[in-house]
Amino acid sequence: MPLTLLAEQALNGLQLGLMLFLLAAGLTLVFGIMDMINLAHGTLYMIGAYLAATVAEASGSFVAAIAAAVVGTAVIGMALELTVLRPLYRRSHLHQVLATFALILIANELVRIIWGAQPIALNMPAALSGPVELAPGLRYPAYRLVVIGVGLAAALLLYVVVVHTRVGMWLRAGASDREMASAMGVNTAWLFTAAFGAGAALCAVAGALLGPLLAVQVGMGENILILAFVVIVIGGIGSVRGALVGALLVGILDTVGRTALPALFRALASPEVASEAGPALASMLIYVLMAGVLCFRPRGLFPARG
Amino acid sequence: MASTLHIGLRPLPTLVLVASLVLLPVVLTAVDQPFYIVLASRVLIYALIASSLNLLIGYGGMVSLGHACFVGAGAYTTAVLVHAGIGSAWLAWPAAALAGAVLAAMIGAVSLRTRGVYFIMITLAFAQMAYYVVVSLRALGGDDGLVLPRRTGYGFGLDPHADMTFYYAVLGVVVLLMAGLRRLLNAPLGRALQAIRDNDVRMEAIGFPVFRIQLAGFVIAGATAGLGGGLLADLNQQVSPSLLHWTQSGTLMVMVILGGAGRFLGGVLGAAVLLLAQELFSDVTTHTALGIGLVLLAVVLFAPAGLAGLWRQVAR
Amino acid sequence: MTAPPGLQVDGLRKRFGGVSALDDASLAVKPGELHALIGPNGAGKTTLIQLVSGAERADAGRIVLDGAVIDGLPMHRRVALGLARSFQISSVFPAFTVLENVALAIQARSRARCAVWRPVAGQAALFEPARRVLDVVGLGARSDIAAGALSHGERRRLEIGLTVATGARLLLLDEPLAGLGPDESARVVALLRTFKGQAGILLVEHDMDAVFQLADRISVLVHGRVIASGVPQAIRAHPEVRRAYLGESTA
Numbered sequence: 001m002p003l004t005l006l007a008e009q010a011l012n013g014l015q016l017g018l019m020l021f022l023l024a025a026g027l028t029l030v031f032g033i034m035d036m037i038n039l040a041h042g043t044l045y046m047i048g049a050y051l052a053a054t055v056a057e058a059s060g061s062f063v064a065a066i067a068a069a070v071v072g073t074a075v076i077g078m079a080l081e082l083t084v085l086r087p088l089y090r091r092s093h094l095h096q097v098l099a100t101f102a103l104i105l106i107a108n109e110l111v112r113i114i115w116g117a118q119p120i121a122l123n124m125p126a127a128l129s130g131p132v133e134l135a136p137g138l139r140y141p142a143y144r145l146v147v148i149g150v151g152l153a154a155a156l157l158l159y160v161v162v163v164h165t166r167v168g169m170w171l172r173a174g175a176s177d178r179e180m181a182s183a184m185g186v187n188t189a190w191l192f193t194a195a196f197g198a199g200a201a202l203c204a205v206a207g208a209l210l211g212p213l214l215a216v217q218v219g220m221g222e223n224i225l226i227l228a229f230v231v232i233v234i235g236g237i238g239s240v241r242g243a244l245v246g247a248l249l250v251g252i253l254d255t256v257g258r259t260a261l262p263a264l265f266r267a268l269a270s271p272e273v274a275s276e277a278g279p280a281l282a283s284m285l286i287y288v289l290m291a292g293v294l295c296f297r298p299r300g301l302f303p304a305r306g
Numbered sequence: 307m308a309s310t311l312h313i314g315l316r317p318l319p320t321l322v323l324v325a326s327l328v329l330l331p332v333v334l335t336a337v338d339q340p341f342y343i344v345l346a347s348r349v350l351i352y353a354l355i356a357s358s359l360n361l362l363i364g365y366g367g368m369v370s371l372g373h374a375c376f377v378g379a380g381a382y383t384t385a386v387l388v389h390a391g392i393g394s395a396w397l398a399w400p401a402a403a404l405a406g407a408v409l410a411a412m413i414g415a416v417s418l419r420t421r422g423v424y425f426i427m428i429t430l431a432f433a434q435m436a437y438y439v440v441v442s443l444r445a446l447g448g449d450d451g452l453v454l455p456r457r458t459g460y461g462f463g464l465d466p467h468a469d470m471t472f473y474y475a476v477l478g479v480v481v482l483l484m485a486g487l488r489r490l491l492n493a494p495l496g497r498a499l500q501a502i503r504d505n506d507v508r509m510e511a512i513g514f515p516v517f518r519i520q521l522a523g524f525v526i527a528g529a530t531a532g533l534g535g536g537l538l539a540d541l542n543q544q545v546s547p548s549l550l551h552w553t554q555s556g557t558l559m560v561m562v563i564l565g566g567a568g569r570f571l572g573g574v575l576g577a578a579v580l581l582l583a584q585e586l587f588s589d590v591t592t593h594t595a596l597g598i599g600l601v602l603l604a605v606v607l608f609a610p611a612g613l614a615g616l617w618r619q620v621a622r
Numbered sequence: 623m624t625a626p627p628g629l630q631v632d633g634l635r636k637r638f639g640g641v642s643a644l645d646d647a648s649l650a651v652k653p654g655e656l657h658a659l660i661g662p663n664g665a666g667k668t669t670l671i672q673l674v675s676g677a678e679r680a681d682a683g684r685i686v687l688d689g690a691v692i693d694g695l696p697m698h699r700r701v702a703l704g705l706a707r708s709f710q711i712s713s714v715f716p717a718f719t720v721l722e723n724v725a726l727a728i729q730a731r732s733r734a735r736c737a738v739w740r741p742v743a744g745q746a747a748l749f750e751p752a753r754r755v756l757d758v759v760g761l762g763a764r765s766d767i768a769a770g771a772l773s774h775g776e777r778r779r780l781e782i783g784l785t786v787a788t789g790a791r792l793l794l795l796d797e798p799l800a801g802l803g804p805d806e807s808a809r810v811v812a813l814l815r816t817f818k819g820q821a822g823i824l825l826v827e828h829d830m831d832a833v834f835q836l837a838d839r840i841s842v843l844v845h846g847r848v849i850a851s852g853v854p855q856a857i858r859a860h861p862e863v864r865r866a867y868l869g870e871s872t873a
Contacts, residue, residue, distance in 0.1 A: 037423065087607060093423065094369060098563045099606040101556055105599030113593060226430070226552065233427040280442025287431040287438075291416065294428045298420045310768075311722065312743040492741040494729055501726050504715040511675065511713070512788050513701030513730035522736070 004138045009256045015144055017251025018151025022206040023224060024231040024243040025158055026199020029171055032238025034089050034192055039100035040080070041203065042225030043107040048073040048204025049211040049220065050115055053122035062125040069204040077200025081193050089192075108218045117218065122211035147209045154205060155244065162240050171195060172240075227254075230286055234293050236300030245301060250286050257285040311500060313488050313570045327477055331470045343469045344541070347476050349581050351537045354480045356561040356573030357487060358530035363559070364568030365491060366523045367503030371426045372413065372433030373558050376406040376528040378440060378550035380535025385452040385545045395458035395466070395475070399536045406532015407525050409436070414524035418517055430552060437550040451546030458540055466540065476537055483530060488570060490526070499523045564605055566612030575613050627688050628652045628822055629674070629705070629792050634683035636669055636846075643669040644680070645846035649824075651792065656814065656823045658833045661843035662866070667826045668710065670843065671796050674824070675707040676700045687792065701730070706790035710797045710826075712777040716770030720761055720780060723769050724752040727787035752787065759783040759813060775806035782813065792822040799829045811836060834858070842866070 027041045048069045056065035084103065088096050124143045131139040162168035170191060206224075214220065231250050235242025262278030269277075293301060327350075331343045355377055362368040380402030387398045413432045420428050440446050457466035464471050490496045498519050502509045510516045539545050548554070557580070565576025583601065587594040609616040629651040636644040644666045651657040661667055672678045674685055676697035685693040692700050715723050725748045729735050732747065742748065756762045759779040764772065769780060778798060785793055798814070799807050811832050817823060818838070827833050833840065834854050841851040844866045850857060857863055 031423075037426075084603070084607075091606075091610065093426075094363070094559075094563050094567060095606050095610055097556075098560060099603055101560060102599040102602035102606065105595040106603070109593045109596035109599065113596075222553070226434075229427060230431070233424060237423060276442055276444055280438045283438040283441075284435045287434045290431045291428055291435075294420050294424055294431075295416060298424055300424070311718065312741065489741075490738050492743065493738050494732075494734055494740075494742055495736045495738045497722075497726065497729065497742045498736060501715050501718065504717050505713060507677075508709075508713045508715065508784070509726075510697045511677075511701065511707055511709070512727040512784055513698050513706070514726075514735070515696075515698050519736060 004135075005259065006256070007135075007138055008140060009259050010252060011140060011144065011148065013252030013255035014248070015148045015151065015251070016255055017248040018148060018155060019206045019210055020224070020227055020231050020251055021155055021244050021247035022151065022202040023228040024235070024247050025155075025240055026196075026202050027228050028232040028235070028238055028240065028243045029195055030199055031232065033171065033195065036085065036089055037093050037096045037100065038085070039097060039225065040103040040107065041199070041228065042221030042223075043104050044073055044077055044200045044203040044221075045207040045224055046111065046218070046221035047076060047107065048200075048207030049122065049216045050111060050120070050207075051204070052208035052211055053120050053216050054115075056122055065122075066205065066208045069208045070201045073204035073207075074197040074201040077203075078193050078197040081196040085196070086189075086192075104222065107221075111218050119215040119217035122208075122216050124212035143212065147213075150205070150209060154202065158202070158240070159244075167191070167194075227286070230290050233300055234290050236302040239300070239302040242300055242302035249289065253289060254282075254286050257282040261285070311497065312492055315488065324481060327481075328474075331473050335470070340469060343473050345581070345585060347469070347473045347541055349578050350473075350476050350480045351534050351541060352558075352561065352577035352581060353574040354483055354537070355531050355534035356558055356565065356577040357484065358527040358534065358573075359558050360562045360565075360567060360569075360573035361487065361491075361499075361523060361530075362527045363562050364566075364572060365496065365503065366499045366520060366527075367506075368418070368520060368524060369426050369559075370417075370429040370524075371552070371555050371559065372429035372431075372436075373527075373531055374550050374552070374554035375413075375433040375436040376410055376531035377535035377538065377554070377558075378436065378545075378547075379405040379409045379528075380532030381539040381545040381549050382440065382446060382452070382535075383532070384458065384536040384539040385454055386446070388454045388456070388458060388539075389452065393456065393458055395460050395540070398458040398540075399479070399533055402536025402539075403529040403533040406535065407529035409532070410525045410528020411521070414521045414528070418520050418524065430555070433550065433552060433555055437547060437552070440550055441547045447546075449547060451544060451548075454539060454543040454545070457543060472540070476541075479533070479537065483533070484574075487530075491570070495519065495522065560602065564602065564612060566614030569612065569614040572612055572614045579613060626650075626652075628655075629824065630684075630686040631670070631674060632684040632686070634670065634673055634685070635681045636666075636673060636678070637681055642846055644673065647683075647843065647846060647848050649841045649848050649851055651822045651824050653791065653822050654819045655838040656818050656825060656836055658825045658827060658837035658840045659843055660827070660830070660833055660840060665843040666846040667843055668796060669846075671707060671794050671824075671826060675705070675794055677707075698730075701788055701790065704789075704791040705794070706785050706788040706792075707794035708781050708785040708796055708798060710800055712774075712781045714769040714772075714777060714780050714784065716768065718769055719766050720769050720772065721749060721752055721756065721765035723780060724755050724783050724787045725749050727784050728752050728755075731789055755783050755787045758786070758816070760809065775802055775809075778802060778806070778810065779813070782810070786817070786821075790821065793817070793824070795823060795825045795827075797826055797828060799827055799832055807832065 023041065023045060027038065030036055030038055051072045052065040052069035055068040056062055084099065088099055128143040128146055130142055132142045132145060133139050162171060227250060231246040232243055234249065235246030261282045262274055265274035265278045330346055334340060334342050359373045362370050383402045383405040384398045387401060392398060413429065417425055417428045417432065441449055446452060457472065459466050460475060466472050498514055502516055502520060506516050561576035561580050562573050564580060565574065566572035583598055584594055587597045631647065631649050634644050634647045647666065647670060659667055659670065673680045676695060680693060684691060687703055687705050690703060692703060715726065728748050728751050753762065753765065756765050759782055761776060761779055761783065764776060772780060782798055798810055802810060807829065814836055837854055839852060840854055840857045841848050842857060842863050849866060850860045850863050
């Protein structure tokens with residue numbers, strides 16, 4: 001495989017990984033602090049993408065679209081937390097799965113009613129639609145570079161908040177020890193709502209940024225939700241650092257695998273085998289990775305709870 | 307004895323239930339609604355599959371989010387056998403169960419080393435792998451799946467394509483297996499499974515091989531789901547990768563929790579209510595999922611023990 | 623060389639991260655003797671129970687039960703060979719009745735423990751011995767209520783009943799008096815006395831009065847090491863013990 005192609009794939013992988021991290025960070029904190037399985041996390045991502053597409057269409061400004069998506073989704077997320085999710089914290093995981101599965105069904109149907117069943121368009125800003133020459137022979141789409149940049153900035157911001165602020169300290173304490181979270185003496189109810197809103201906002205960032213690259217459609221949330229879960233399980237539930245490592249592993253493995261494996265099979269076996277086994281094995285890679293990690297480290301790479 | 311664990315068999319309600327299931331196709335034919343015989347067969351099959359998952363979730367405390375892959379294993383086994391010219395249900399259905407059991411043994415042997423949420427996720431991971439295997443194998447029809455030119459036969463001059471005959475074959479299998487499941491749950495192995503659900507550490511400390519018992523339960527559930535998959539293949543005369551999709555596993559889990567996890571008829575009730583609600587809503591509105599979602603949410607928030615539990619609350 | 627009967631623990635070591643919990647701990651429990659293991663908090667008593675019972679693996683050392691090396695065996699195999707433990711925090715089956723709790727422990731050693739056909743309900747071979755155990759631990763009158771509904775004291779006794787019902791010849795009892803009031807405490811002490819001579823017991827306990835009343839021999843664990851082993855009088859007089867442990871607690 002040519003080196004430029006590999007570099008391009010690595011950048012694509014980095015981009016997917018960073019977007020996955022934006023989703024996984026919220027998911028892992030909610031999971032760690034509130035011990036809550038939230039299947040509807042991907043739904044917030046979908047809502048963010050739809051809000052962004054609508055505002056972009058109306059205003060013509062991509063920046064306004066992202067800002068509106070972030071605010072709108074955060075508000076919706078906090079409203080959900082206050083009404084539906086809060087009564088579920090003390091329930092079993094089974095009930096949380098069932099209730100948030102129901103939320104997915106409801107949200108998908110509402111989106112269909114409001115926006116219709118067909119995918120809708122979210123166009124990238126015209127200024128960013130061209131490629132940039134990163135190195136001789138390596139041209140890479142400008143928009144994807146911006147996505148990587150925003151992803152890095154968001155990840156850095158999150159890191160600073162979680163590691164260097166008082167709120168972040170509460171969050172980490174809560175994620176590593178739930179008893180502690182309730183005994184912290186801070187207003188945990190407020191903290192939970194705020195954390196949930198922040199998680200929703202991160203979902204919206206990812207949804208709005210990925211919208212122009214993937215289709216904005218009903219069901220987009222579920223596909224990425226599964227990936228985000230794979231990420232936090234690999235990283236260790238409750239660990240933000242684990243989510244980052246897991247997200248980058250999954251993003252890069254998945255992206256590079258989809259190009260490299262079929263090529264590898266073409267080199268080693270017949271074209272039929274390559275076209276059949278290549279894509280299948282590539283789709284499977286991240287699950288193989290997760291099963292492998294859990295085999296040897298049943299609590300993920302960075303177990304947060306002692 | 308004040309045991310709440312023993313699942314009793316109240317003769318009268320059981321008799322009424324089985325008798326009405328036996329009479330159902332006769333009545334439906336009489337009122338000229340034969341279409342619902344097929345729907346009833348589907349409900350019965352899903353009742354069996356959901357009950358096998360209830361054995362895992364409700365009685366074994368093993369929350370698997372990969373149950374659809376055992377259904378898929380059974381369904382594809384039946385389809386492949388029919389294509390290979392083996393058209394007897396007496397062979398195809400046991401083979402479907404065997405396929406489910408073998409797959410469950412392999413997945414369980416690895417997955418049961420993890421606990422809690424990690425178990426949920428690793429079963430999902432294996433099911434996803436199975437899904438991608440099926441999608442990619444051209445011999446299994448890839449994305450399109452396989453069409454069964456005919457249903458598997460029973461001999462004795464019976465026509466499996468007569469909807470009523472097929473219904474009775476399914477009913478026979480389901481009643482037999484539900485009776486077996488009750489027997490199993492009341493037997494020492496069933497007790498041990500439930501005790502592990504309550505306190506696995508203590509079970510190991512009084513001398514039970516916890517891992518092996520859980521694996522046995524996992525394999526039994528996988529075999530039952532595989533058989534259910536075989537029946538589904540016959541019912542639809544078609545198998546496709548969507549049978550193994552993770553949303554299928556999610557739907558099965560919803561059936562179990564909706565009906566009442568850890569209650570004997572929970573899976574049956576959940577399957578019946580969910581499938582019938584889908585049918586009902588689809589007559590009135592195109593937005594079926596909205597209604598089902600709202601009902602599910604209401605069940606969780608207001609009837610946490612599932613419908614079987616609600617029944618008891620109301621009856622009290 | 624034939625090992626003596628009973629339990630021999632030889633040179634057990636266990637580290638958690640960088641911290642050494644057990645450092646070359648050795649002791650022996652003779653058949654039928656009540657052997658108390660005492661030591662200040664954090665001395666490694668619970669770690670020793672964890673390692674001997676098989677809940678965790680030792681980094682080094684040997685555990686021998688009646689001449690058979692058992693380290694490396696999973697916990698349930700050790701139970702089958704006659705070594706059972708109780709838990710410091712009562713660990714029962716809350717959804718099962720008290721009688722069904724104990725019947726499970728009887729089931730664990732029956733040949734048909736994983737049979738799939740004959741219903742458990744009505745199997746006298748499981749419930750008769752279970753009733754006898756409940757009479758011994760004084761829960762006969764509570765046999766039909768759910769274990770989750772027991773009082774703390776009753777739960778402590780069910781905990782002991784579960785351990786005894788395994789039929790083990792050697793019992794590891796982890797603070798059976800934890801959290802009990804004086805009345806319940808006296809009751810459990812009397813109960814433990816009835817076991818003397820029938821089964822070997824390794825008793826971890828903080829209640830010194832109970833320990834010195836009950837024990838045939840006492841081992842003292844300090845910083846992961848057994849610094850003394852002997853009859854109660856000898857332990858009371860042992861200068862190192864007084865300094866490391868008794869002195870501390872009477873100060």
